[in-house]
Amino acid sequence: MVLPTFSFETTAEEVATTFAEEIQGKNVLITGTSQNGIGFETARVIAKHANLVIITGYSEERLRLSEDAIKKEVSSAKIERLVINLSSLAGVRKAANVVNAHSLPLHVLIHNAAAPIAPFKLTVDGLESQFATDHVGPFLFTKLLSPKLLAARTTDYTPRVVFVSSSGHALGTGVDFDVLEHPDPAKYHLSDAYFQAKSANILTAIELSRSSKGAINAYSLHPGVIYTTMVAREESRAALQDLGMLGPEGLPDEARIQWKNIAQGAATTVVAAFDPRLNDTPGAYLNDCVVANELVAAHSSDAANAAKLWTVTEKIIGGEVHSVVQPR
Template sequence: MSTGPAFSFTTTADQVATAFVNEIKGKNVLVTGTSLKSLGFETARVIAKHANLVIITGYNAERLKLSEEAIKEEIPQANIYPLVLDLSSFAGVRKAAAEINAQAEPLHVLINNAAASFVDFKLTADGLETQLATDHVGPFLFTKLLTPKLLASATPTYTPRVVFVSSAAQALGTGVDFDALEHPDPAKYSKQVAYAQAKSANCLTAIELSKRSEGKINAYSLAPGMIFTNVHEKEDSIPVLQSIGHVGEDGKAVDGLPWKTLSQGAATTVAAAFDPRLNDKPGAFLEDSTVADHLLAPHSSDPVTAEKLWSVTEKIIGEAFVF
């Protein structure tokens, strides 16, 4: 990357935001998945110190209110807009997008952070497996519906951004199983495999979105690192995280692993959203707040797979994604 602040494993979200305060000022940003003790909350909290508007989302209105209050208590001047969003439901996604599209302000940055991680097999109302629906198909539809809002923020010197919070798990397994995506089968379901597939899909979507928009939108994906968040306290997740040695029998983080703090974990998201050095690197993958395309697995970066995933996802949502 070109000259500018050097970031590392220990860089915090506040440090990144301070470095790019001029890029954040005046911007309207939407962050999905902002419940307390989450990466999304930390991302929104830090951005809210400088941005014109931060839209926070969650499927539970009461928890969303707690996040709003926590940010406003720390940053009284913050302009926070809470948006109820259920990414596992096409109807829920459409309702939330319509609410944002009805407002006058453009949208400069969309951060697709929310995820249903390591959940038990369950079909959504639309007949999809919950993890792939919430982590990939829902964000794809949400991004598609908000694209006019994003394009409205473009200027001769600014290109709107879409950020997909992926994971190092994008490199695991063999990538997206299109049969599982279109025809979910509980007999073949694995929480870990579905998680890795969803995270691979995030990277592929960022690549294809950047390509198809032809310079109108810059999209990025990232691995935030290992962070002990509210995901680690969910009943569905604990057995998986214990099986891979991340969480002990006491439910606490296992010592000796390369854990990041919540603020260190959110740093890469803030960098992906605002670092001007990324302007000429659409579709890039970041880790430790720095471009790390070399860490992308072939199945998470293959252009043919990215194009196929885009077409299949358009078929699932029943409409074309146009710019």
């Protein structure tokens, strides 16, 4: 089978149709699946072919709306809802316990959820909110679910973890290791906090692929610039205007930036989750549905930074939770 060449215009539906055989029989968990977002679109197209799709979010009501919308279109879809608070270590552990109690293995874990770009705020664990929600919570969730992922591994299949990052990581100076454990409001800038979190996503994908020694393949990606409900938030508007993404009225500035619609915005995530051509490039960064490691800033591709971030984050979550390597 000759696989197509994907591009900026490719939609998630097109990718899922192309890889329908790869998706069949798979159990997939996706964080951040509220309607009108790329996580929902990712879940919708995968649900047409997968064995099970676990949709997650912080609101049971929103999850129910998402499930109903998917099942209205795909009546045969097997959907399960999971409430998770990624900004709370206890909340992450609670959600992981639910997944680990499930009888099925987990083939793909997609970290799509993200905190809004917002003023400085500490979580219940004393961490900066954006970094906690976008990096520390997903890191802990991945560690806790690693036995479930490893249970899906066969001689012919390697489970995957996908981190939705952003090209915005390159606008920052990389992860500031001095403030991870002890956030300093005096050093906080809301857009730079976002850039740091997205750098952390890329570094984690690199280190997870390296440390698992082929047991799990992890990828990060830039989904594109998409006008979602998170972008439309009032608290994020000023920062996005400063970046030139939004115009004076708070709407997309299409003269300066090429925007994707939601269908296009979810496409690279589905590629990262299922394209068999990626098997030979674990830890890769994707853009417009193809590997684009050359677009990663030096601070976010550095192996030493990746290893250091892993060590520091393990300390934050309380030490080793699960090894991501399982003897065979």
